[in-house]
Amino acid sequence: MNGIIFDIKEFSLNDGAGIRTTVFMKGCPLRCVWCHNPEGLSPHRELFVKTKGCVHCGLCKKSCQHPECQGLGRCLHICPNNLVSAAGEVISSDELAKKLLKYDRLYSLSGGGVTLSGGEPLMQPEFCEELLLKLSKISTAIETSGFADEAVFRRICGLVSFVYMDIKLMDPQKHRTYTGVGNSQILENAKWLKKSGIPHTFRTPLIPGITDTPENLSAIAAFVSGDSWEKLPYNALAAAKYPGVGRKFLYSPENPGSESLESE
Amino acid sequence: MNTELYKYYIIERGHHSFRKDCGKSLAEEYSSQGLSVDERMCRRFEEMCREETPHIHPAEKIVLVRTVKKLPDILTPKEWEKIRSSHYIHELGYVSNLCPDYEKAISGGLLKLRESADTFGKRVIDAITGLCDRYRAEAEKQNRTDIAEILSRVPRYGARTFREALQMFRILHFALWLEGDYHNTVGRFDQYMYPYFRRDMENGTLNEETALELIEDFFISFNKDSDLYPGVQQGDNGQSLVLGGTLADGSDGFNKLSELCLTASRELRLIDPKINLRVSSETPLEVYVKGTELTKAGLGFPQYSNDDVVIKGLTDLGYDEKDAVNYVVAACWEFIIPGVGNDICNIDGVNFPAVTDRAIRRALSEKPVTENSDTLLGYIKSELETEIIRLTESKKNIWFYPSPFMDLLRDGKKYNNFGLHGSGIAPAADALAAVEKYVYNDKTVTPERLLAALDTNYENDPELLHLLRYEAPKMGTDDDRADRLGTYLLNVFADCLKGRKNSSGGIWRAGTGTAMYYIWHAEKTGATADGRRAGEHYGTNYSPGLFTVTKGPVSVINSFTKQDLSRTINGGPLTLEFVSGLFRNEESVEKVATLIKYFIDRGGHQLQLNAVNPEALRDAQKHPERYRQLVVRVWGWSAYFVELDKEYQDHVLARQEYTV
Numbered sequence: 001m002n003g004i005i006f007d008i009k010e011f012s013l014n015d016g017a018g019i020r021t022t023v024f025m026k027g028c029p030l031r032c033v034w035c036h037n038p039e040g041l042s043p044h045r046e047l048f049v050k051t052k053g054c055v056h057c058g059l060c061k062k063s064c065q066h067p068e069c070q071g072l073g074r075c076l077h078i079c080p081n082n083l084v085s086a087a088g089e090v091i092s093s094d095e096l097a098k099k100l101l102k103y104d105r106l107y108s109l110s111g112g113g114v115t116l117s118g119g120e121p122l123m124q125p126e127f128c129e130e131l132l133l134k135l136s137k138i139s140t141a142i143e144t145s146g147f148a149d150e151a152v153f154r155r156i157c158g159l160v161s162f163v164y165m166d167i168k169l170m171d172p173q174k175h176r177t178y179t180g181v182g183n184s185q186i187l188e189n190a191k192w193l194k195k196s197g198i199p200h201t202f203r204t205p206l207i208p209g210i211t212d213t214p215e216n217l218s219a220i221a222a223f224v225s226g227d228s229w230e231k232l233p234y235n236a237l238a239a240a241k242y243p244g245v246g247r248k249f250l251y252s253p254e255n256p257g258s259e260s261l262e263s264e
Numbered sequence: 265m266n267t268e269l270y271k272y273y274i275i276e277r278g279h280h281s282f283r284k285d286c287g288k289s290l291a292e293e294y295s296s297q298g299l300s301v302d303e304r305m306c307r308r309f310e311e312m313c314r315e316e317t318p319h320i321h322p323a324e325k326i327v328l329v330r331t332v333k334k335l336p337d338i339l340t341p342k343e344w345e346k347i348r349s350s351h352y353i354h355e356l357g358y359v360s361n362l363c364p365d366y367e368k369a370i371s372g373g374l375l376k377l378r379e380s381a382d383t384f385g386k387r388v389i390d391a392i393t394g395l396c397d398r399y400r401a402e403a404e405k406q407n408r409t410d411i412a413e414i415l416s417r418v419p420r421y422g423a424r425t426f427r428e429a430l431q432m433f434r435i436l437h438f439a440l441w442l443e444g445d446y447h448n449t450v451g452r453f454d455q456y457m458y459p460y461f462r463r464d465m466e467n468g469t470l471n472e473e474t475a476l477e478l479i480e481d482f483f484i485s486f487n488k489d490s491d492l493y494p495g496v497q498q499g500d501n502g503q504s505l506v507l508g509g510t511l512a513d514g515s516d517g518f519n520k521l522s523e524l525c526l527t528a529s530r531e532l533r534l535i536d537p538k539i540n541l542r543v544s545s546e547t548p549l550e551v552y553v554k555g556t557e558l559t560k561a562g563l564g565f566p567q568y569s570n571d572d573v574v575i576k577g578l579t580d581l582g583y584d585e586k587d588a589v590n591y592v593v594a595a596c597w598e599f600i601i602p603g604v605g606n607d608i609c610n611i612d613g614v615n616f617p618a619v620t621d622r623a624i625r626r627a628l629s630e631k632p633v634t635e636n637s638d639t640l641l642g643y644i645k646s647e648l649e650t651e652i653i654r655l656t657e658s659k660k661n662i663w664f665y666p667s668p669f670m671d672l673l674r675d676g677k678k679y680n681n682f683g684l685h686g687s688g689i690a691p692a693a694d695a696l697a698a699v700e701k702y703v704y705n706d707k708t709v710t711p712e713r714l715l716a717a718l719d720t721n722y723e724n725d726p727e728l729l730h731l732l733r734y735e736a737p738k739m740g741t742d743d744d745r746a747d748r749l750g751t752y753l754l755n756v757f758a759d760c761l762k763g764r765k766n767s768s769g770g771i772w773r774a775g776t777g778t779a780m781y782y783i784w785h786a787e788k789t790g791a792t793a794d795g796r797r798a799g800e801h802y803g804t805n806y807s808p809g810l811f812t813v814t815k816g817p818v819s820v821i822n823s824f825t826k827q828d829l830s831r832t833i834n835g836g837p838l839t840l841e842f843v844s845g846l847f848r849n850e851e852s853v854e855k856v857a858t859l860i861k862y863f864i865d866r867g868g869h870q871l872q873l874n875a876v877n878p879e880a881l882r883d884a885q886k887h888p889e890r891y892r893q894l895v896v897r898v899w900g901w902s903a904y905f906v907e908l909d910k911e912y913q914d915h916v917l918a919r920q921e922y923t924v
Contacts, residue, residue: 008815009816010815010816010817010818010819011816011817011818011859013846013851013852013855014852018855018858019818019855019858019859021818050907050909051909052908052909052910053888059726077727077730077731077735078726078727078730079730080726080729080730082730082733082734082811082813102742102822103818103822105862105865106818106858106859106862109858109861109862109865110855110858110859110862112855240908240909241909
């Protein structure tokens, strides 16, 4: 079957053991105000324009006949600086597995493998399952928010060698305010993961004024209770890609209380 | 580290105040006396040794520093013109890019060499020995009995200790530069110095700490006079030092001394000596890890070469196996043989995109255009042949200044081979791949349309520019459609030179290096079918085209290791650029080391890795086209720096300031 991805990163060094290739799956049910991958939010193919280097020649705005450009409002095949693209590639699990397995020699040499990231990979569970079965000979990992139906969560986690799962906020109301969804399902899945025997690490992005408060961090510490837990620094570059996909970045670390959830 | 010495020679350049101009103009004097060129070279050497003033810094252990700035000419302009008009002069006319046999001189001493030397050889030995005697007197005057004692041993007699051996090397190297020879390489330092090092370590006169100190003093000596050495750019001086590699008995030569050299280079962070590391599929990961720790320092060292490919390649070209096993690199990356070689490994270069463009235009101008690309590929052969005839035929009757001192340090001139660089191999393969796909196979671009675009520098056809520049198959993306044509070009290059004799009786060697031709050739080459506009530069050496949107270093390595590189073994590395922040911990150092091992295991011939500094990043913002392969760590992933938005770039820059 087909899935939709928005990037494949080679030689990814911090998404698990060894040298890995990371697949970014498109579509996410959360709307974290600090998200640094806005092109991964929508589950649909969309226009993605890089603004740096644009000389405003206007060539991309002229109408064209390419079927793949229709509906995007721009021509993808004319920018002299290659700034106009579509985020979202529909790809079959076969083809994707073939691409990823091309480097199996490097994975075995380095103890690496493939990491599924996003977006939220669990938004495409059947695709993930098919893909992971095809990658069963190599090490696989997943990076997930844990926001998924428990059956889906357990099935996919059971297919990977390692799980990276976010615990962002312990307070259900704050979780809803800053990520757009509640955290009860996430915490239930996390509890299961803790007991599952599947190797895992919990991760908390340190968002100034939101997740990095002493109350939140001590609540998470109590929750993970001795399991592996990484705190990831805030990515100050998060805003840059938003205009490229026609979205607004509303969070500001200087004034973290002022943002409201962005509308689509 | 000897900070006092570092401060004096490197930071303050205190020794520059002792420098003077040679007040003599020798050419007219020699000319009026009707002296032979051999006599003149010898006389100037004697004269320069006399002109030198001994200068010893209190903190140094290895002595000899140049005090006379420029060597005066020995030929009048008229005489020089006469020689030029009837000969081919390679670069400056002095012997260069050679690796002498230091070992013989270090172990036997100059008096031993003097026994079998000709008159000129005896005279240059006496001259340099005389200078060393004056250094000895100066050392005694300064109460430096350690130095005086060493100089009472070397250079006359063979070295007994590691320190004597280092001092002896310094004297020999100093003499070569003083003769006018340039790009004087260092060779397999960790091999010919190892017996002295090991003996001292074993008998306890040296320990790891004192050995490292000595090596660092010695490494600093390469930087004392290097601004006086000729080169295209400052730093282009050929002081290449080779570590590790297969030994004559098949064992691996990487030893404790090799390791200390890596450490010394990493601590000093000086551009000389340039560190090269010989490896093979047998090399354990830990050696790559040690190499990567040096890469992290941001000097672009070590450069790796693969014994499995290089030794085979040199043997296939006719080098004796025992010589091939002993290979070193010349100034940059050309593979040469120490002690017995007289190769001119950089005599010229083939402009591959230009050759390919001529073949493409020829094939596409035919009416009707042929069904498939076979005709085009045939034209590549004939165009390359024409170019190679043009380049090789002009290298006749070569004249060099005599080199009496260099001649003492080599055992004949066994190899007299000439090397040709190959610039723009990837863009040339990309141009062929584009024509093959769009014109011949898919038939979506007509020959007329492509020719018109090439003629107008793509001004008339932005859509075709985009297609060929960004969407067509490219070397560097692990796309067989392009990589296969890279293979084809290299094979044709090797075939074309096979069996061809040069004017010195040697053969011709094909290479993947560019030297400065990635700019010189590119600037005079018009628009090409890979979507390159007129004048746009090529990548350096054996690397992807500058606007190739690569997927990452793994795809690049895959693309550039599919070829049988043992056939084009004049030298020229694949270059990968990483930002220093990528090497943030031991784990990532090991991952980069693994990637290098992957490259070598796949049959890559030579690899250069750069950890790039903030200055380069700032320059990349102004000239992104020159830094397409520059990888940066953004936070949890790697990206191509120039693909990042400005604020990402600024952030990486700001962060690099303190992580470097």
